[in-house]
Amino acid sequence: MSKRIHAFFQPIPKKSKTEDVETEDITRTNHPTYPFPIADLPSHIANSLKDPAKPARSITNQPDLDLLYFQPLLSASVARDLFHFLRAELPFYRVQYTIRRGGIDTQINTPRFTTVFGVDETSQFHIPPTDSPQSGSLPPSSSLIDTQKQIPVPKTRYARPPRPIPPCLSALRHLVERVSGTTYNFCLVNYYASGNDSITYHSDDERFLGNDPTIASLSLGAKRDFLMKHKPPTSTSTTNVPPALESKPLKFPLASGDMIVMRGPTQAHWLHSIPKRKAEVGGAGQGRINITFRRAVVPGGTDNYYRYNVGDGGVYRWSDAKGEMELISDECKG
Numbered sequence: 430m431s432k433r434i435h436a437f438f439q440p441i442p443k444k445s446k447t448e449d450v451e452t453e454d455i456t457r458t459n460h461p462t463y464p465f466p467i468a469d470l471p472s473h474i475a476n477s478l479k480d481p482a483k484p485a486r487s488i489t490n491q492p493d494l495d496l497l498y499f500q501p502l503l504s505a506s507v508a509r510d511l512f513h514f515l516r517a518e519l520p521f522y523r524v525q526y527t528i529r530r531g532g533i534d535t536q537i538n539t540p541r542f543t544t545v546f547g548v549d550e551t552s553q554f555h556i557p558p559t560d561s562p563q564s565g566s567l568p569p570s571s572s573l574i575d576t577q578k579q580i581p582v583p584k585t586r587y588a589r590p591p592r593p594i595p596p597c598l599s600a601l602r603h604l605v606e607r608v609s610g611t612t613y614n615f616c617l618v619n620y621y622a623s624g625n626d627s628i629t630y631h632s633d634d635e636r637f638l639g640n641d642p643t644i645a646s647l648s649l650g651a652k653r654d655f656l657m658k659h660k661p662p663t664s665t666s667t668t669n670v671p672p673a674l675e676s677k678p679l680k681f682p683l684a685s686g687d688m689i690v691m692r693g694p695t696q697a698h699w700l701h702s703i704p705k706r707k708a709e710v711g712g713a714g715q716g717r718i719n720i721t722f723r724r725a726v727v728p729g730g731t732d733n734y735y736r737y738n739v740g741d742g743g744v745y746r747w748s749d750a751k752g753e754m755e756l757i758s759d760e761c762k763g
């Protein structure tokens with residue numbers, strides 16, 4: 430086993446002490462695909478990831494809509510600590526790409542920070558026994574194993590090397606899996622630095638997620654409106670969509686700690702968005718993190734997620750001194 434892969438399972442302890450308060454050791458997890466080691470959750474957050482006090486509300490009162498609304502999933506103080514922890518510890522990207530529109534190449538600047546971890550069902554990260562001896566060094570791809578054949582994944586399977594979900598997000602994934610009754614192999618993270626960051630109307634209905642995918646979406650930090658509107662009925666529509674539904678969106682004012690789980694036919698028939706929002710006068714701390722948990726079934730999903738959420742540009746990391754994301758390297762590692 431290579432030293433670097435070993436490091437993924439043997440966190441690096443780092444002592445941190447202040448003058449009169451002894452704080453706990455911070456352990457970090459490294460992997461060859463990470464631009465820097467990622468801290469594990471401090472125990473006060475990890476121990477607070479419990480089932481919510483209030484059960485979720487089921488929302489199925491619109492055609493083709495099936496939502497579970499946890500209001501909240503996490504208490505305000507846990508959500509606040511998790512927000513600050515994840516913003517400080519994860520690598521982020523500001524992805525640019527070109528699309529061809531009407532025969533012309535158009536550059537798209539993703540209007541928010543993004544990052545992603547995980548791999549589709551055809552592969553899994555091999556977890557070596559922690560007491561195995563370190564021998565030689567294996568290429569990073571050797572840690573990915575074909576799920577069926579249990580042999581190393583050929584390098585040609587993925588355009589960009591998939592990244593294992595770090596322990597800090599895995600802990601959250603386990604809670605989300607338990608309360609939503611579904612398993613996930615991807616975490617997509619958005620950071621909306623201000624009201625100017627957004628996501629336009631879309632649905633997460635790609636074929637690589639299979640039919641009727643369940644997507645769990647957790648909000649941390651600033652409150653933002655989550656809008657949903659029914660797709661225009663097609664000639665093959667089986668449900669009767671009243672015209673009013675097409676014009677007036679549903680509005681969920683998602684607060685820190687809230688989670689919406691979109692299920693069943695929701696992605697096939699509904700669009701969702703986080704529109705830009707005017708800055709509040711004197712409004713500080715407008716940042717918001719959103720984490721979606723999903724399950725991709727084929728390698729095309731993995732390629733899509735890394736292309737649009739990591740891309741080929743520089744790595745950003747939160748700077749406490751500057752109070753904003755800072756470009757720390759011009760080239761993406763991975």
Ligand SMILES: O=C(O)CCC(=O)C(=O)O
Pocket residue numbers: 617619628633646648655701702703719721
């Ligand atoms: O930020 C949100 O609440 C939604 C994010 C989203 O729709 C997505 O990442 O696909």
Ligand SMILES: [Fe+2]
Pocket residue numbers: 631632633701
């Ligand atoms: Fe989405």
